[in-house]
Amino acid sequence: MRFLLVALLAACASRVPIEGPDAARLRPLVEAGQREVVAYFGAPFAAPYEVRVFADRAALDAHLRVLWNDPSVKTECWMVGMGAAAELVLLAPSSWKQAACEHDARDEVALARLVTHELVHVYHSQRNPSLEAGTEEIQGLAWFVEGLAVVVSGQLDEERLAAARAGTVPAKLADFWSGPNRYGLSGSVVRYLEARYGRAKLASLLSAPSPAAFFAALGLDDTSLLSRWREHAKMPP
Numbered sequence: 001m002r003f004l005l006v007a008l009l010a011a012c013a014s015r016v017p018i019e020g021p022d023a024a025r026l027r028p029l030v031e032a033g034q035r036e037v038v039a040y041f042g043a044p045f046a047a048p049y050e051v052r053v054f055a056d057r058a059a060l061d062a063h064l065r066v067l068w069n070d071p072s073v074k075t076e077c078w079m080v081g082m083g084a085a086a087e088l089v090l091l092a093p094s095s096w097k098q099a100a101c102e103h104d105a106r107d108e109v110a111l112a113r114l115v116t117h118e119l120v121h122v123y124h125s126q127r128n129p130s131l132e133a134g135t136e137e138i139q140g141l142a143w144f145v146e147g148l149a150v151v152v153s154g155q156l157d158e159e160r161l162a163a164a165r166a167g168t169v170p171a172k173l174a175d176f177w178s179g180p181n182r183y184g185l186s187g188s189v190v191r192y193l194e195a196r197y198g199r200a201k202l203a204s205l206l207s208a209p210s211p212a213a214f215f216a217a218l219g220l221d222d223t224s225l226l227s228r229w230r231e232h233a234k235m236p237p
């Protein structure tokens with residue numbers, strides 16, 4: 001009896017709070033996404049977090065203005081989710097038809113991947129105060145932050161890889177998370193790192209506060225990484 005009670009308490013304690021619309025639809029996606037992220041990195045989330053869902057873009061922006069302490073925040077129509085250390089913020093999928101572009105809430109697989117993508121940011125932010133603070137230095141690792149979320153969530157599909165291969169490759173890794181092929185480019189570099197160094201190494205790089213710290217821990221500079229990736233990904237010269 002006592003064991004059952006303890007087990008029940010543990011189950012309740014690990015239940016992620018979800019506040020706002022579409023909670024019933026999102027709960028299984030959040031729970032599955034959390035399991036995927038934990039399995040990928042081989043360690044639990046470092047802290048509890050909650051999911052906050054907003055009924056429309058005005059409510060989402062109002063929340064982000066407070067969260068980021070920036071009264072000028074006005075999100076673009078494609079922006080429907082955000083992950084920080086203590087919360088996963090979402091625009092309610094039931095409002096996407098009116099309030100968002102480039103997303104189809106009827107696509108259950110894409111929605112599940114999007115939730116997992118943001119959960120990778122939550123996980124990463126819990127292990128990296130610079131990412132949580134949004135420092136200027138961490139911007140230089142946007143390709144890693146986003147590429148990792150793209151890979152772990154399953155968003156790096158053949159279509160995105162093919163588009164990246166067919167497009168122009170930026171001269172600097174720091175510019176990979178930009179332009180229409182940012183998912184394919186950034187994700188592809190992270191996939192190379194995963195294949196070459198393994199997931200445990202990727203997990204150890206989560207805390208790097210700057211590109212300098214990242215490449216020192218990797219034991220490779222950005223130029224060498226770029227040329228090795230080109231070879232591995234069979235990018236046209």
Ligand SMILES: [Zn+2]
Binds near residue numbers: 117121146149
């Ligand atoms: Zn992202």
